[in-house]
Amino acid sequence: MPDTVTDVLIEKPRLGEPYLLTPGPLTTSWAVKSAMLRDWGSWDDDFRTMTAEVRARLLALLGASGAGYDCVPMQGSGTFAVEAMLGSFIPRGARALVLANGAYGLRAAETLTVMGRDHVVLDKGDYLPPRGGEVAAILARDPAISHVVAIHCETSSGVLNPLEEIAAAVVGAGRRLLVDSMSAFGAVPLDPATVPFAAMVSSANKCIEGVPGFGFVFARKAALKAAQGNAHSLSLDVHAQWAAMEKTGQWRFTPPTHVVAAFLEALREHEAEGGVAGRGARYAANRDALVAGMRRLGFETLLADRWLSPIIVTFFQPADPAFAFARFYAAMKARGFVIYPGKLTAVESFRLGCIGRIDTGVIADLLDAVAGALAEMGVRSAAPSAAAMAERARLTDQGEE
Ligand SMILES: *Cc1c(COP(=O)(O)O)cnc(C)c1O
Numbered sequence: 455m456p457d458t459v460t461d462v463l464i465e466k467p468r469l470g471e472p473y474l475l476t477p478g479p480l481t482t483s484w485a486v487k488s489a490m491l492r493d494w495g496s497w498d499d500d501f502r503t504m505t506a507e508v509r510a511r512l513l514a515l516l517g518a519s520g521a522g523y524d525c526v527p528m529q530g531s532g533t534f535a536v537e538a539m540l541g542s543f544i545p546r547g548a549r550a551l552v553l554a555n556g557a558y559g560l561r562a563a564e565t566l567t568v569m570g571r572d573h574v575v576l577d578k579g580d581y582l583p584p585r586g587g588e589v590a591a592i593l594a595r596d597p598a599i600s601h602v603v604a605i606h607c608e609t610s611s612g613v614l615n616p617l618e619e620i621a622a623a624v625v626g627a628g629r630r631l632l633v634d635s636m637s638a639f640g641a642v643p644l645d646p647a648t649v650p651f652a653a654m655v656s657s658a659n660k661c662i663e664g665v666p667g668f669g670f671v672f673a674r675k676a677a678l679k680a681a682q683g684n685a686h687s688l689s690l691d692v693h694a695q696w697a698a699m700e701k702t703g704q705w706r707f708t709p710p711t712h713v714v715a716a717f718l719e720a721l722r723e724h725e726a727e728g729g730v731a732g733r734g735a736r737y738a739a740n741r742d743a744l745v746a747g748m749r750r751l752g753f754e755t756l757l758a759d760r761w762l763s764p765i766i767v768t769f770f771q772p773a774d775p776a777f778a779f780a781r782f783y784a785a786m787k788a789r790g791f792v793i794y795p796g797k798l799t800a801v802e803s804f805r806l807g808c809i810g811r812i813d814t815g816v817i818a819d820l821l822d823a824v825a826g827a828l829a830e831m832g833v834r835s836a837a838p839s840a841a842a843m844a845e846r847a848r849l850t851d852q853g854e855e
Pocket of ligand 1: 477478531532533534536558605607608609634635636637657
């Protein structure tokens, strides 16, 4: 398995559109976009074969220890698939523990609230990962908790959460783990041998580099069978979708045919790049070039190096009064880059993605664009406020075990 960057062809977007430095939708290859140029009948054998190949290729990414699992695609954006997973695998009357350290953990908790499913939340704020020790302590105190919901990469800050120690605490206490690996799957290893999840979810438009339109749930076959009748919703029912696909090879309701065709092409490109290891190596190289270059320009990252993911990096906004995010965004877009606002509760920030059809050459151009945008705005220092740095130091100290 490669741990160096495979030589993949990274083309400039052919229609002159900006690069998307966002965590999905993201910049896709021309071949992925071109795969959408023909129409498919949803019940036709050709499309059924494509669905079967997508499921088989996704399962293969779990490796040998994925043998007891199956993969169920689900229409909609990633949130639809998360909602389907939570509603299908947490039985009515059960209690879940949600591990939150940002917007996506909080969204999982909100989903359970809307469904009326009992849950408790461990909320670590914006900066800090939930640790195995504290999860074990909560489970020991509350035997009614049967399921734990964890986010792999918390995309709102970029924290890569320590799933292996969380899984050890959950499985050690005889509970079940449900994982939102939306923004990490395909680029960060997730092996059921070391993270024995009951179910896990991701989507087409993140690290596999497809276009938006569906998500997919991996689950143990035993958990899929046991999920019959759990769902709160007719359409977001993973068991029913699985049973129909097993029987007929079809999706229960109109599938996003063009998106599936594009995704199959994206899966082939993923394999050609060396799978999870190759994709992860390119994204890590992007991150390293991005973080080093932004620090040279005077920016600071929200997170300490050990928690930085190869998916997305949060930077503090400069304290210089000449800096305004809306102007920075427009100046970056004029230079060919769409960036991402921050999603933190306490301090002003913005985010830059490392994923999609980009490489370190694109990152070098991005850094030139950042320098140009700052100069245009008259920003002399990119350093964050002393208050932001003090807040980071205070919270980071608390997080070390
Ligand atoms: C992208 C993402 C989702 C899903 O978001 P959608 O906008 O519904 O696609 C869920 N969880 C995480 C961690 C994500 O990064």
